[in-house]
Structures are given as C-alpha cells and as structure tokens.
Amino acid sequence: MNVFDQYEVWFVTGAQLLYGGDAVIAVDNHSNQMVEGLNASGQLPVKVVYKGTANSSKEVENVFKAANNDEKCIGVITWMHTFSPAKMWIHGLQQLKKPLLHLHTQFNKEIPWDTMDMDFMNLNQSAHGDREFGHICTRMRIRRKVVVGHWQDKDTQHKIAVWMRVCAAWADSQDMLIIRFGDQMNNVAVTDGDKVEAEQRMGYHVDYCPVSELMSYHKQIKDEEVEALVKVYFDSYEHDNALEDKSTEAYRKIWNSAKAELALRAILEAKGAKGFTTNFDDLGDVDVDQTGNGFDQIPGLASQRLMAEGYGFGAEGDWKSAALYRSVWVMNQGMPMGCSFLEDYTLNFDGANSSILQAHMLEVCPLIADAKPRLEVHFLGIGIRKSQTARLVFTSKQGKGVTATVVDLGNRFRLIVNDVECIQSKPLPKLPVASALWIPMPNFEVGAGAWILAGGTHHSCFSYDLTSEYWEDYAEIAGIEMVHINKDTTIGEFKKELRMNEVYYMLNKALM
Numbered sequence: 455m456n457v458f459d460q461y462e463v464w465f466v467t468g469a470q471l472l473y474g475g476d477a478v479i480a481v482d483n484h485s486n487q488m489v490e491g492l493n494a495s496g497q498l499p500v501k502v503v504y505k506g507t508a509n510s511s512k513e514v515e516n517v518f519k520a521a522n523n524d525e526k527c528i529g530v531i532t533w534m535h536t537f538s539p540a541k542m543w544i545h546g547l548q549q550l551k552k553p554l555l556h557l558h559t560q561f562n563k564e565i566p567w568d569t570m571d572m573d574f575m576n577l578n579q580s581a582h583g584d585r586e587f588g589h590i591c592t593r594m595r596i597r598r599k600v601v602v603g604h605w606q607d608k609d610t611q612h613k614i615a616v617w618m619r620v621c622a623a624w625a626d627s628q629d630m631l632i633i634r635f636g637d638q639m640n641n642v643a644v645t646d647g648d649k650v651e652a653e654q655r656m657g658y659h660v661d662y663c664p665v666s667e668l669m670s671y672h673k674q675i676k677d678e679e680v681e682a683l684v685k686v687y688f689d690s691y692e693h694d695n696a697l698e699d700k701s702t703e704a705y706r707k708i709w710n711s712a713k714a715e716l717a718l719r720a721i722l723e724a725k726g727a728k729g730f731t732t733n734f735d736d737l738g739d740v741d742v743d744q745t746g747n748g749f750d751q752i753p754g755l756a757s758q759r760l761m762a763e764g765y766g767f768g769a770e771g772d773w774k775s776a777a778l779y780r781s782v783w784v785m786n787q788g789m790p791m792g793c794s795f796l797e798d799y800t801l802n803f804d805g806a807n808s809s810i811l812q813a814h815m816l817e818v819c820p821l822i823a824d825a826k827p828r829l830e831v832h833f834l835g836i837g838i839r840k841s842q843t844a845r846l847v848f849t850s851k852q853g854k855g856v857t858a859t860v861v862d863l864g865n866r867f868r869l870i871v872n873d874v875e876c877i878q879s880k881p882l883p884k885l886p887v888a889s890a891l892w893i894p895m896p897n898f899e900v901g902a903g904a905w906i907l908a909g910g911t912h913h914s915c916f917s918y919d920l921t922s923e924y925w926e927d928y929a930e931i932a933g934i935e936m937v938h939i940n941k942d943t944t945i946g947e948f949k950k951e952l953r954m955n956e957v958y959y960m961l962n963k964a965l966m
C-alpha cells in the first residue's frame with residue numbers, strides 16, 4: 455500500500471449568505487469541479503475531500519473541529535470564493551490543530567471581459583476575499599502555507615503536492631515511536647537533546663529498550679527464516695560466489711546478519727516503532743559465542759535494509775536523525791532517486807570542486823545507490839565487537855539534492871537545510887563502505903562554514919527528490935526555526951540571520 459492512501463486533505467470553501475442561496479449553490483458547484491479537477495490531475499499524492507462551503511462562524515468551527523478529530527485528515531485547504539468576512543474564521547482558527555494551506559486561486563482562469571457583470575463580481579471575489587482571510591491568519595499568528603496560482607496550473611498543483619507530502623510525514627510523526635538500543639555514544643553533544651521537548655514540538659516519542667529484550671526476539675528467530683532471508687540477499691545483491699560457501703566465516707557472518715535483521719524487524723513491529731538507533735558499544739552479551747545472547751557484529755546490513763523499508767535510523771544513539779530520516783522517507787515515497795541517513799566522513803580539497811565524502815562505517819541506505827549494491831564481508835575494528843562484518847557497498851547517484859538535520863540549541867530546535875550536489879565519486883578499494891560525494895551549496899567553503907556556524911550535526915538526512923520547499927513547509931507546521939544554506943548564502947548574511955533568529959526565538963518563547 456502507498457503510504458499516502460490512508461490519508462486525505464480537506465477542502466473548505468469560504469463564502470457568506472449575503473448574496474443569497476443561489477450564490478452559495480454556484481460556489482458549491484465551482485468548488486466541486488475544482489476538487490474533482492485537483493484529484494484528477496494526477497499531481498497530488500493525497501486525495502482532496504470537499505467539505506462544503508463555510509458561511510458562518512459556527513460552520514467554520516464545526517468543520518475545523520471535525521478535521522481535528524478525523525484521523526484520516528492530515529491538513530485543511532481553505533479558499534475564499536466570495537468575500538468571507540474574516541471574523542467568522544476566528545473561533546475556528548483558534549481550534550484548528552491540523553496543518554493549514556491557504557490557496558489563493560480563482561475558479562475562472564481569465565477575466566471574461568465581454569460577459570462579466572455585477573452578478574459575476576458578487577460571486578467571484580477571491581482577489582479580495584483571500585486577502586481578508588490572510589489578514590486574520592496573520593493577525594492570529596496562524597502558521598500556514600500560502601499557495602498562489604490558478605488551480606489548474608501544474609506549478610500550483612506541485613506546491614500543494616509538496617505540502618501534502620509534508621503533512622503526511624507530519625501526521626506520521628505524531629505517533630512516531632523511536633526505539634533506542636543502547637544510549638547515545640558517550641560524550642557526544644550534537645546527537646543528544648531534549649526528548650520531552652521533541653515530543654511536544656515534533657511528536658517523536660523516544661524510548662529506551664534494553665538490548666537483552668532485543669535478544670529475547672533474536673533467540674526466537676527460526677533457522678528457516680534466516681535461510682530464506684540469506685537467499686533474498688544473494689538474489690538481490692552483487693556478491694562473490696565464494697560468499698555462498700556455507701563452510702566459510704563470511705557465510706556465517708551473512709547468516710548472522712540476516713538473523714539480526716529478522717530480530718530487529720520483529721521487535722520494531724511488536725512495539726509499533728517507526729525507527730531505531732543502535733550503539734556499537736552495546737550489542738548484547740560480551741561472550742556472545744558462548745551464550746548466543748548478542749550480535750556477533752554491528753547489525754549494519756540490517757540497518758541499511760530497514761532504512762530502505764522506511765524505518766528511521768540513527769547511528770550511535772542519534773534519535774533525532776532516526777526520526778527525521780523516517781519523515782524524509784515518508785515524504786520521498788514514490789519518488790525516483792532515493793534518500794539516506796549520512797555522515798560527513800572526510801573532506802576532499804579540490805578548488806572549486808572541493809567536496810565532502812558522505813558515508814558511514816556501515817549504515818547508508820541503498821535507496822541512493824547508483825547501481826545494484828554489492829554484498830561484502832570485511833573486518834570492522836570499532837566498538838565492543840571487532841569482527842568480520844557484512845554490509846552493502848555502493849556509490850550514490852549523481853545529482854542535486856537537499857540534506858537536513860535538527861539540533862537542540864537548549865531553548866529551541868533548529869532545522870538546518872543545505873542544498874547539495876552529488877558528484878561523481880571514485881572507487882574506494884581499501885574502504886568498503888557505501889558513500890556519496892557532494893559539494894554543499896553555494897560551495898564547500900561557505901556551505902560547510904555556514905553549517906558549522908548553525909551548529910549542525912555530522913549526521914544528516916539526505917534526499918535527491920526533496921527540495922528546501924518541503925523543509926520550509928515542515929518547519930512552518932512544526933513551528934521550529936529553519937535556516938537554509940543555498941546558492942545565495944554568504945557567511946556575513948547568514949551570521950546576521952542566526953543573530954536575528956536568536957532574538958526572535960527568545961521573544962517568541964516568552965510569548966508562548
């Protein structure tokens with residue numbers, strides 16, 4: 455099932471009874487045609503459901519309360535067909551808890567110069583009706599997306615589609631459980647943060663789960679299930695045929711990786727979790743060979759494959775990245791190029807093409823691979839269990855994308871977004887990891903400098919298919935700060951923005 459099929463977006467048309475019942479019937483008719491047209495456009499991932507005209511304060515309040523209580527409804531689109539005196543929206547807007555998109559459009563595309571009369575003008579008033587509505591939203595400090603354009607125009611529909619994908623990710627994150635197997639990596643600041651505030655602000659519920667509980671699932675995995683999954687690996691990925699030799703250590707490592715994946719998936723399903731973190735210092739019993747109550751290697755292959763399935767993942771206990779990756783995956787559904795959790799790995803100084811290798815010791819999502827990933831087993835000498843370790847190795851596609859992270863600044867969360875361009879990478883014969891190679895916009899020097907000034911993580915959530923517009927919509931819905939590093943960024947202006955935001959959010963916090 456497509457993740458968007460379970461959701462709908464409501465469309466509410468503003469009108470009033472001043473012009474008589476016939477006008478409302480015409481408004482209703484136009485609205486129906488528009489919603490049918492939007493749904494038939496093939497541009498929108500989520501179904502639009504027309505909820506009728508709102509002609510009074512009570513009607514507005516009723517429809518917004520219904521939207522709040524309807525689990526399928528992930529957002530509301532409003533449009534003022536006639537002039538709709540905005541005091542009638544106050545009580546409803548005070549109630550509305552779902553994301554709001556204000557569509558400034560008009561039923562007719564062009565002015566019907568030869569036939570337009572006062573009846574037409576009394577009916578088709580969005581030019582001023584939408585400004586009246588916009589005023590009350592601004593006066594009430596209602597966060598929303600304003601989309602301006604004719605409803606049949608592809609660009610207009612695209613802006614609605616972007617917002618819909620964000621609304622779906624937002625709805626998904628409102629009951630998002632992230633399980634932490636092990637704690638944060640000791641002493642690391644940037645991946646830590648206020649989990650209580652994160653739940654209030656972004657919806658994430660972050661729980662600890664002892665690795666011993668994970669091992670209780672691990673013990674119940676049947677050999678036949680593991681055999682079947684190992685076969686899937688060999689069918690799905692490039693590999694040396696020698697890996698299929700059951701007498702080798704490499705085969706045993708792949709077999710154990712498959713068992714780890716099945717155990718992780720089983721516990722995530724049992725708990726209804728949408729993401730997880732791991733910690734390479736906490737993999738179960740130290741004497742795993744004697745007890746079987748532990749992973750014999752970091753479950754990196756499992757993390758790679760679970761990420762591709764949509765589970766949020768953050769390495770070293772990074773629960774904010776796990777949650778954000780899950781949201782990226784939801785927004786990215788059905789798109790061609792893919793998304794991944796990544797880490798700034800090492801730098802390549804090369805003049806105007808200076809770039810950053812993006813990788814991780816194991817956990818990069820195969821959705822960004824430029825070709826079929828290769829299953830390999832190599833020694834990994836980090837963490838509690840230094841061992842031969844299975845992983846998928848690949849380089850990423852080339853192309854533009856956007857990467858994002860959320861950091862906790864103590865008094866607020868900051869979303870940091872950077873446009874990047876993935877360029878041709880080179881083989882890494884001695885470093886068998888999955889990787890991408892990108893230039894952060896506007897260039898390495900300014901892009902990396904601005905990211906560091908903003909306090910950004912070394913972990914981020916990347917997508918080729920998303921753009922900063924998605925993140926703008928996300929930050930607007932969440933009510934969190936967003937800074938966007940792009941082709942126009944200069945360090946001087948960026949520092950000013952950070953200072954201004956510091957004041958704005960201090961005041962904003964005091965007002966809330």
Ligand code: MN
Pocket residue numbers: 769770797814913
């Ligand atoms: Mn890391």
